[in-house]
Amino acid sequence: MLVGFVHGVMNTDNMTISGETIDYGPCAFLDAFDPATVYSSIDAGGRYAYGNQPLVAEWNLARLAEALLPLIDDDQEQAIALAVEALGGFRPRYDAAWSAGMAAKLGLPEGLDDAVASPLVDEVLALLAANHVDHTSFFRALGTAARGDDEPVRRLVLDLAAFDDWATRWHAVGPDAVAMDRVNPVYIPRNHLVEEALAAATDGDLAPLHRLLDAVAQPFDERPGLERYAEPAPQDFGAYRTFCGT
Numbered sequence: 001m002l003v004g005f006v007h008g009v010m011n012t013d014n015m016t017i018s019g020e021t022i023d024y025g026p027c028a029f030l031d032a033f034d035p036a037t038v039y040s041s042i043d044a045g046g047r048y049a050y051g052n053q054p055l056v057a058e059w060n061l062a063r064l065a066e067a068l069l070p071l072i073d074d075d076q077e078q079a080i081a082l083a084v085e086a087l088g089g090f091r092p093r094y095d096a097a098w099s100a101g102m103a104a105k106l107g108l109p110e111g112l113d114d115a116v117a118s119p120l121v122d123e124v125l126a127l128l129a130a131n132h133v134d135h136t137s138f139f140r141a142l143g144t145a146a147r148g149d150d151e152p153v154r155r156l157v158l159d160l161a162a163f164d165d166w167a168t169r170w171h172a173v174g175p176d177a178v179a180m181d182r183v184n185p186v187y188i189p190r191n192h193l194v195e196e197a198l199a200a201a202t203d204g205d206l207a208p209l210h211r212l213l214d215a216v217a218q219p220f221d222e223r224p225g226l227e228r229y230a231e232p233a234p235q236d237f238g239a240y241r242t243f244c245g246t
Contacts, residue, residue, distance in 0.1 A: 002101040003185060004030030004135040006050045008040035008242055015060045019090075026242035029188045031233055033128035033135040039191075039242045054098075058090050104183045105139050107146050107175030116173060123166050131158045134232040139184040146177035185219035187226065191240045192233040 007014065008026035015021055026040035035051025043049070048056060065072075065083040073079035102121045103112070128138060133156050141153035150167060157163040189212065197209040215229040222230070233240075 006039055008048055010048045010053055010056045012060045012063050025244040028191050028242050030135040032132040039240055041241045041243050054094050062087055107180040120170055127162055133157055136188050137232055140186055143177045143180040146175040146180055186222045187215040187219045187229045189216050192237045
């Protein structure tokens with residue numbers, strides 16, 4: 001979630017008992033930030049949209065709990081009560097992990113009052129969605145802003161007044177640029193690059209695949225010569241769809 005990953009078909013058989021997702025078929029990474037993003041060709045209703053993934057994880061765990069009821073307690077009502085109690089721990093744990101992850105992406109100092117941190121997180125995500133900003137590019141450029149140069153990230157946003165208002169409050173808390181670079185990747189398997197590599201490999205040329213793998217093997221380290229691997233999809237790339245065979 002923190003790096004914009006969309007599983008595509010995050011159903012019960014694609015989650016382990018530990019809660020980790022597996023079996024990545026029609027998966028992809030966000031370009032423009034939008035919680036409603038769906039790439040999978042079979043997800044017509046958006047059940048597994050990017051923003052729905054936490055709820056789907058909770059739903060999957062509930063189905064697992066139902067299957068385990070006979071093993072939890074011989075008394076069904078007691079088994080249900082215990083299962084519900086256990087499931088109640090998922091959302092707070094997820095929310096805590098998400099909040100901590102977003103705080104790291106924004107370089108917020110440890111111990112920052114939640115009354116300050118939460119609005120910074122909520123508002124920046126709303127800003128990204130409203131302005132259709134590239135998820136990966138924004139957070140990486142924000143590290144440059146934390147070093148004193150706002151222009152690279154400002155160029156990504158249409159509503160400059162809203163961004164500047166948010167950025168003033170964000171700068172005031174003293175974001176840590178070095179810490180941000182450790183969690184905000186420069187390179188991800190961008191959808192247009194994945195398609196490029198697949199098309200070339202189908203024709204017998206594995207070089208684009210190897211170059212892409214080299215870039216994403218060290219996603220946080222910016223390296224000369226890999227600039228195209230940090231760029232969003234070209235405008236003519238169009239709507240993207242993934243398939244179970246991917």
